[in-house]
Amino acid sequence: MRRFSSLLVLCAWLLASGAHWDLAQGFGWARMVVSYSRTMPLEDALRLTFSPENLCGVCEFVAENKTRSSAEGFASNAPAAPESPEKGKLVLATAPEHLFVFGSATAPSWPAELFLADACARPAPPTEPPRAV
Numbered sequence: 001m002r003r004f005s006s007l008l009v010l011c012a013w014l015l016a017s018g019a020h021w022d023l024a025q026g027f028g029w030a031r032m033v034v035s036y037s038r039t040m041p042l043e044d045a046l047r048l049t050f051s052p053e054n055l056c057g058v059c060e061f062v063a064e065n066k067t068r069s070s071a072e073g074f075a076s077n078a079p080a081a082p083e084s085p086e087k088g089k090l091v092l093a094t095a096p097e098h099l100f101v102f103g104s105a106t107a108p109s110w111p112a113e114l115f116l117a118d119a120c121a122r123p124a125p126p127t128e129p130p131r132a133v
Helices: 002-017 019-037 040-050 055-071 113-121
Strands: none
Touching: 002 113, 019 040, 019 055
8 A cells, every 4th residue: 555655646746747748758759769760770860859850749749738837837726916016025924823732641650570571581492593603
């Protein structure tokens, strides 16, 4: 269960950071290298794949949506703030904290003999432990 929750957190973090666009871009590049390497040497295919003048449909789609998502950011869901002379200043408004103190009882004391009695009463092991040769 711990691995599953860790995997979910990792996936959420990757999606929030935009790694899905990098994965799609990698897919587009791999597809371009494979298609170009069928007709030309691998070195030329790599050069043509990563040239900015030669974009495939996947590359254009990823570039367009990556810039759009970074431009929108998280502020797109936030309501627009009214214009004020204090725009751009950080204002910290904190509410007073309520402190609840409950009565606490003293911790029970356990006698040490309860824990040490079994350690003293144990018999010795039946045989000696093995020694390194």
